[in-house]
Amino acid sequence: MEHKELVSELQQRLRCDKEMVESMLENFSRIVTERCSQMDVIVVQGLGTFEARKKMERISVNPTTGKRMLIPPKIVLVFKPNNAIKSRLKDKK
Amino acid sequence: MNQKINFPELIDLMAHKQQCSKRDAERFLRELMAIMTDVISEGETLKINSLGTFKSVWVEDRASVNVQTGESNIIPGHYKLTFTPVKQVRDAINEPFSCFMVEVLPDEAPILNTGGDVVNETTDDASPADVDTLQEDAMPVVQDEKVTDENTHSMGDNARGSATHERDEKVTDENAATSDVTGHDDNKIVEEGGVLQPLIPQIDDETEPAQPHLKLEEDGNEDDNANDGDGDSEESSDEVNEQKKKISRTYRHGLLTGIVLATTVCALVVLSFYLYLTRYNEHVPDDGSIALVADTVDVVSEQVDTITMKQDTIQVDSINVQPQSVAEDIVATVQTSQTDTIRSGVFLTSMSLRHYGHKAFWVYIYEENKNIISNPDLIPVGTVVVIPPPEKYGISPSDTVSINKALTIADEIKAQQKR
Structure with missing residues (x-):
């Protein structure tokens, strides 16, 4: 699944606009990198x-x-x- | 640091970052995780532009061993999930170690323990760039040290020179003393045996060179030899007494035979001592040894000094040139380098002219003997300098480039001396 497909899928499910989904994905990635560079572990059930x-x-x-x-x-x-x-x-x- | 972030915390962080409500954040994250789980579980590739790619790859069958039973078994092929972060994320995570680069190892380098720590790595990385600057920085200091070395060396030389001077004085004193004694005796002889005046100069010529030697050797010899020496001297003094008696009686023949006897005895004693000294030269290196022995020992020690000096200069030079060719350099210079002694009227330039065919190459003689020459314009007489082989510095009197190079070095040395 490409990035675009993921974004559109999320868009459908969340019923919000594309920019919102994009920025949220971006922020999620940023949190992961920031936290991991501090040697933290992110556990997702x-x-x-x-x-x-x-x-x-x-x-x-x-x-x-x-x-x-x-x-x-x-x-x-x-x-x-x-x-x-x-x-x-x-x-x- | 090293803390575990669970889903609720992640939601908090997300809400804070996105400036949205926790509900929205939670909703988004739940949907995202659901999609990710679904997609990944299906073995599909999932790409998130800002994070990376999740991809399942096929792992082939492979043989393995059961650790507990030792039985060999085959792990069947299966899919495995791999995650490849995008470059920005990778760099951000690796930021603390971003200074390191992949380095190609030279072939001859030994394989080090790969479990080396980080500090080692940094020094290794830094070394190629730093070494040059370090060398440049270190150069003046090294030269200063050299200068001080030279000073101490020259001081040592002076001290040695004075020591030898003292010895020389001793020798002359002793010579004077013995000559006085002999002169006195001769006078006596002349007074007592006035008739034999024409004969006496001849005898003087024969006895005078012999007697100082005798004296010297008797003074310098060790106890076991001293007994012999004393006995001999007693014998000789007996002979002298006999001579006196005979002279007083004015028996020409008796006097003649006596003198001849004395001279032969003296000659024999001198000869025996000379042989003894030459044979057992190494066994008499005492401080109170005679000037003759001291002189020879001094010569020997000077040779040793020059050898050590040679090695010193070689080491200094080879460190500057190449560590690999140290051994070759040493061999080459030891084999081919000569020594020369500074005398009055002999300068480094005249030496250079004699050895290399051009006076400009004195700088290399100076370079070679920096540790014993503090001032190239003022070298103490008797200094033994090493003449480096012309190949070592690329010396060729017919090549103007070589001469000009030597002249520029000479200017540098003069500038240093002025400071």
Whole structure:
């Protein structure tokens, strides 16, 4: 589902105008990024959790050139779906 | 920080951010979550422009091992949800570590423990840029240190020079003393054996060089040798007494034989001591040793000094040039560098002219011996300087570029000396 489809779907369900939905989505994303960059965990019942995780530095090798690169440490935003979604996905063939 | 935000809190935040009622916020979030759950559960891709993409990917079958039983089993292929944040979100989250860049490792670098901490990483990153500035900053300080080093070195040289001077004085004193003694004896001989005047100069020539040596060696030798020396001196003094008696009796033959005997005995003693000294030179490095031994020891120590000086200069230079070629440089310079001694009338320029064919290259001799020469215009006589091989600084008397380079260095050195 593309962004536009999502917006129109929400529009239908909420019965409000497009700009409202857009700004609300934007603000939701902003809250997630702001909170996660403070290392907070956002837990949404029935969906999953958004959290920031620290990744260690590592050495990776370019398989074609054989050059070794040092990948620096970083913090990434991860989304963990809850078990219901995970198992439903797993069972899907 | 590290706190858990539940749905109610999220609604509060949302309402605050959107400047709308909590009811609206809750309604919106509930609908959003419902749609997301539905879409994700169906394995569809969901894209939110401002957040990222939720996508389910197929994971192939893979072999695994049951940790508890050790049995190998196959995890069947399944779908897995992945979330890829958009670039803005990714950068915002990674903001604290945004200074790091991916670095290509050199091939020969050892594989370090990948569990290194962040501080290490920052220093590694900063090093290439900082090293240059550090070097530039450090250079004047290093030079200052060198200057002080030179001063101390020159002081040490002066001290050593004075020490040798003292030794020389001792030697001359002793020589004078012995010559006085011998002169006195000779006078006696002359008085007592006036008839033999023509003979005496010859004897003087023979005895005088011998006796100081004897004296010196007797003074300087250690206790076990001193006994022998004393015995010999007693013998010689006995001989002298005999001589006197014979002279007083004016027996020409007796005198002649006596003097000949004395000279031969002296010569033998000197010879034996000379042999002893040459053979056991290393075993007599005492402080109270004679000037002869002290001189040779001094020469040896000077050689050692020059060697250490060589190494010092080599180290300094090689640090500036390349750490890899240190060993080669040392070998090369030790093999090819010569030494020269500053005498009165010999300057760095004349040395340069003699060794390199052009006087402008004195700066390199100065560079090589910076730690022992404080002022290139005022070098103490007797300073042993290392003449670097011409290849080390690219010295070629026929190349004007090389000469001009040397001249500019010379100007710099003069400017430094003025300060």
